[in-house]
Amino acid sequence: MARITRGELRNLLGALGIVATLAGLAFGLPALDRSLPSQRAVSPDEPYQVGAGVSVVPPAGATVDVTETRPGDAEGTALFRLGPVRYAIAVRPFRGDLETAASRLRKRITNTAGYQVTGAQLAVSTAGGLSGLQGGYTAPGRGGRYAVFVAEGLTIEVTISGNDLDLGRTLPQIEASTRTLRHDGERE
Amino acid sequence: MTASVVRPASGGLRMSTPPTGVVVVLLAVGAVRMSQLAGEFVTSYPRATLTSIVLFALLAVPFWLLVSELDFLEREPTALRVVAFAWGGLVATTVSIAGGTALENLVAKLGSPHLAADWGAAITGPTVEELAKTLGVVAIVLVARSQVNSVLDGVVYGAMVGLGFQIAEDVVFAVGAVALAGQGDQIQPVIATFLLRGFLSGIWSHTLFGALAGAGIGYLVVRRDTLRAALALLGAWAAHVLWNSPLLGDGLGNGVLALLGVILLKGLPPLLLVLLLVRRLHDREADYYAGRLATLGDPSLITPGELAALRSGARRASARRLAGARAKPAVRRLQRAQAQLAVELSRASATGIDHWSSVIRSERARLRRLNHPEAIAGPPSWRHTASTVLTTVVAIAVLWVALSALGGA
Numbered sequence: 001m002a003r004i005t006r007g008e009l010r011n012l013l014g015a016l017g018i019v020a021t022l023a024g025l026a027f028g029l030p031a032l033d034r035s036l037p038s039q040r041a042v043s044p045d046e047p048y049q050v051g052a053g054v055s056v057v058p059p060a061g062a063t064v065d066v067t068e069t070r071p072g073d074a075e076g077t078a079l080f081r082l083g084p085v086r087y088a089i090a091v092r093p094f095r096g097d098l099e100t101a102a103s104r105l106r107k108r109i110t111n112t113a114g115y116q117v118t119g120a121q122l123a124v125s126t127a128g129g130l131s132g133l134q135g136g137y138t139a140p141g142r143g144g145r146y147a148v149f150v151a152e153g154l155t156i157e158v159t160i161s162g163n164d165l166d167l168g169r170t171l172p173q174i175e176a177s178t179r180t181l182r183h184d185g186e187r188e
Numbered sequence: 189m190t191a192s193v194v195r196p197a198s199g200g201l202r203m204s205t206p207p208t209g210v211v212v213v214l215l216a217v218g219a220v221r222m223s224q225l226a227g228e229f230v231t232s233y234p235r236a237t238l239t240s241i242v243l244f245a246l247l248a249v250p251f252w253l254l255v256s257e258l259d260f261l262e263r264e265p266t267a268l269r270v271v272a273f274a275w276g277g278l279v280a281t282t283v284s285i286a287g288g289t290a291l292e293n294l295v296a297k298l299g300s301p302h303l304a305a306d307w308g309a310a311i312t313g314p315t316v317e318e319l320a321k322t323l324g325v326v327a328i329v330l331v332a333r334s335q336v337n338s339v340l341d342g343v344v345y346g347a348m349v350g351l352g353f354q355i356a357e358d359v360v361f362a363v364g365a366v367a368l369a370g371q372g373d374q375i376q377p378v379i380a381t382f383l384l385r386g387f388l389s390g391i392w393s394h395t396l397f398g399a400l401a402g403a404g405i406g407y408l409v410v411r412r413d414t415l416r417a418a419l420a421l422l423g424a425w426a427a428h429v430l431w432n433s434p435l436l437g438d439g440l441g442n443g444v445l446a447l448l449g450v451i452l453l454k455g456l457p458p459l460l461l462v463l464l465l466v467r468r469l470h471d472r473e474a475d476y477y478a479g480r481l482a483t484l485g486d487p488s489l490i491t492p493g494e495l496a497a498l499r500s501g502a503r504r505a506s507a508r509r510l511a512g513a514r515a516k517p518a519v520r521r522l523q524r525a526q527a528q529l530a531v532e533l534s535r536a537s538a539t540g541i542d543h544w545s546s547v548i549r550s551e552r553a554r555l556r557r558l559n560h561p562e563a564i565a566g567p568p569s570w571r572h573t574a575s576t577v578l579t580t581v582v583a584i585a586v587l588w589v590a591l592s593a594l595g596g597a
Binding site for chain 2: 021025069076108
């Protein structure tokens with residue numbers, strides 16, 4: 001029977017050390033991430049800064065998911081959850097008109113397998129003076145609403161998704177929240 | 189010259205069996221994962237995905253050739269350079285996608301979403317990615333210890349790992365830009381990403397960080413110099429942190445020059461550091477191998493003028509230019525054979541010495557027939573200097589146009 005040499009044993013242990021470190025990065029960190037809660041309470045009385053000078057008053061009872069919330073100076077995202085319903089807002093630099101912004105958002109929605117835009121688009125406005133377009137979409141077992149606004153070189157995209165029952169229950173609150181979207185004209 | 193500068197390999201490429209098996213399995217797992225990702229991209233955006241793969245693969249070619257030439261005197265085996273590149277493109281990327289996202293989430297959870305937005309990329313990118321990439325150089329050491337016999341070898345393998353990572357990451361970013369644009373399977377976002385990440389960020393990105401980290405492993409393995417090893421590894425991490433950091437995020441004002449200034453301020457220090465390091469390591473290695481060749485005292489194998497030319501990349505190139513178009517290939521082959529002879533002399537391999545001596549004499553005879561018997565460097569040439577200046581101006585103009593096209597103006 002062949003004997004393993006000291007050098008081979010050292011190399012084998014080294015290789016196993018590499019595997020262990022890679023496993024720690026690929027599986028250990030995600031496991032640690034999953035073990036910590038991602039949702040934080042958020043006040044329904046104060047505007048929440050989404051990013052790039054855009055704020056919104058969250059619906060009562062909503063939590064913010066910190067893993068998908070990134071407020072930045074030039075762009076930003078915020079994800080609120082009302083139970084199982086997702087209420088996401090994304091602000092990005094954009095050069096174009098409202099129709100183009102809405103068309104791009106619809107295309108991104110329908111690029112996901114099984115997602116389809118439904119019904120006509122309607123005009124929507126916010127208390128802060130933003131004008132936009134809103135519509136609906138369906139996905140297997142889920143429904144959704146979207147709204148898009150354009151303001152001073154930015155596009156503000158709102159997507160709301162959940163099953164029909166939860167959506168029907170929470171949509172009035174979320175739409176009320178969407179109407180509080182405001183762009184203060186100055187980036188953070 | 190001390191033996192610690194270079195530890196000659198005892199012969200050809202011999203791979204240690206257990207680590208080789210582990211590395212092959214890891215590469216296979218990485219290949220499966222990255223293929224799945226590529227499959228998803230191709231399904232959604234076939235034209236954009238294929239365009240980005242072709243563009244960034246083409247971009248990899250000059251980087252590959254440049255990195256391969258860094259250690260002209262003792263080139264690393266192609267198989268190991270391929271393994272290093274594949275590690276970066278398949279293993280390090282696979283691990284970094286999962287680990288980087290998780291670590292950024294942890295920054296948001298333990299700190300705040302603001303902290304993650306501002307510093308997430310600066311904290312998580314360097315920490316996860318540099319570790320995953322550096323393990324590729326460690327894997328090369330375990331697989332073929334005898335092939336990492338100078339710090340410069342570590343630089344080459346580290347740069348190759350970084351290059352593989354950079355190309356794979358660029359393709360992922362390019363297709364991500366296509367998805368974000370929401371205009372379907374368009375290639376404009378791919379072109380913009382190619383200009384931004386390929387040209388503007390290309391030279392001071394992962395290849396550079398990988399080269400520094402590889403130098404760290406080289407110092408550790410070849411010279412047992414833990415201080416320099418730690419400094420190089422820390423330097424790779426710090427250069428990556430600086431590059432990803434929000435510092436100077438508001439720029440130096442508006443316009444192309446301001447944006448170029450920020451890129452230079454963040455990227456130039458590590459680039460100069462690596463260039464100086466490579467120059468120093470190359471010179472020390474060249475001194476070592478030139479010393480071996482000098483002991484021959486046989487002008488049919490190498491003349492004093494050729495020995496002087498062989499020590500420096502610039503003088504080797506000058507010798508090839510001086511030879512003219514007809515003799516240039518023969519001079520290149522002669523220089524390559526002389527370098528190989530130096531390596532075989534350091535290994536005291538009689539077979540190798542005989543083989544490469546024979547190759548040199550054959551090339552020498554060819555050069556005599558071409559009336560160019562000696563491959564010496566020419567005097568400084570104003571045409572070459574003008575050509576270099578013109579190339580630099582063109583490169584800056586390309587950067588300028590790219591920045592303007594991307595909205596920097």
